[in-house]
Amino acid sequence: MRVKRPNVELKSVTVKNLRYSNAPSPSFNATMVAKMTIKNMNFGYFKFEGGVANVQYRGMIVGKNRIGHGFANVMGTKEMIVTVDLRSDKASDSLSNDINSGILELSSYAKFSGRVSSMKIINSMKTAEMNCTMSLGLASSTIKDLICK
Secondary structure, three states: OOOOEEEEEEEEEEEEEEEEEEEOOOOEEEEEEEEEEEEOOOOOEEEEEHHHHEEEOOOEEEEEEEEOOOOEEEOOOOEEEEEEEEOOOOOHHHHHHHHHHHHHEEEEEEEEEEEEOOOEEEEEEEEEEEEEEEEEEEEOOOEEEEEEO
């Protein structure tokens, strides 16, 4: 019996409390609320010890949050709501240009490490990861073009 790696998917993202400015220096702040799922296609449960999710703007981490421990049942799906506060601390010319264009290109990453256990015989360490890119429309405070791998 082969143990498969669980799949992490980002189902939806909403943005709250978006504030941005170009003066005196370019910056943005927001709260991102993401609905994520961990899909376990194994004949044993997946117990993870805690994960991490971060959001990046042009390679710079602008938001990070630890995700508590949990488990996904046998052949089941675990749903989670993850909240990440975004804050740009460093000003850059590209941020100023992107604010002027009205769209910020963001990427997100999540990782869960844990153990798939079946019948107390099979215990296999597995890591589930997710990478997504998205566009944040500043005028509408909405996420567009959400693409996950």
